[in-house]
Amino acid sequence: MIDESLLRRAIDLAAEARESGNPPFGSLLVAADGTILVEERNSTVTDGDISAHPELKLARWAARELDPETAAATTMYTSCQPCGMCTGAIERSGLGRVVFALSNDQLLDLKPGGGFPPVPQEGPALLDEARVPVEGYY
Numbered sequence: 001m002i003d004e005s006l007l008r009r010a011i012d013l014a015a016e017a018r019e020s021g022n023p024p025f026g027s028l029l030v031a032a033d034g035t036i037l038v039e040e041r042n043s044t045v046t047d048g049d050i051s052a053h054p055e056l057k058l059a060r061w062a063a064r065e066l067d068p069e070t071a072a073a074t075t076m077y078t079s080c081q082p083c084g085m086c087t088g089a090i091e092r093s094g095l096g097r098v099v100f101a102l103s104n105d106q107l108l109d110l111k112p113g114g115g116f117p118p119v120p121q122e123g124p125a126l127l128d129e130a131r132v133p134v135e136g137y138y
Contacts, residue, residue, distance in 0.1 A: 079101050081103045
């Protein structure tokens with residue numbers, strides 16, 4: 001079930017981020033009982049930190065402050081669908097679910113010139129060497 005009042009709060013946080021000179025994104029993390037645990041706004045400009053997305057800040061907070069069972073029972077409400085960086089952090093932090101207002105495709109329609117150009121990647125390579133520090137860790 002989507003709680004529209006909590007999603008509207010995320011949109012309000014996005015407006016606050018924009019008013020402070022940052023990109024317009026906001027998020028909040030809600031406990032199973034509906035209690036707002038923490039709110040965040042994008043602060044990439046004012047913090048001079050390209051990773052200061054509200055979703056990432058909430059995921060980091062949850063991983064640090066919540067036990068796995070509590071984290072799994074939370075819901076993140078966010079003004080826009082999390083980017084790949086934030087999605088990875090959300091998955092690793094063990095949050096229960098995410099509810100978003102704008103999809104990434106809808107966001108791209110609102111951005112002049114679309115998104116960022118892809119960075120070329122090459123690999124895999126050196127499998128025998130690269131597997132040594134990883135093998136047996138998981």
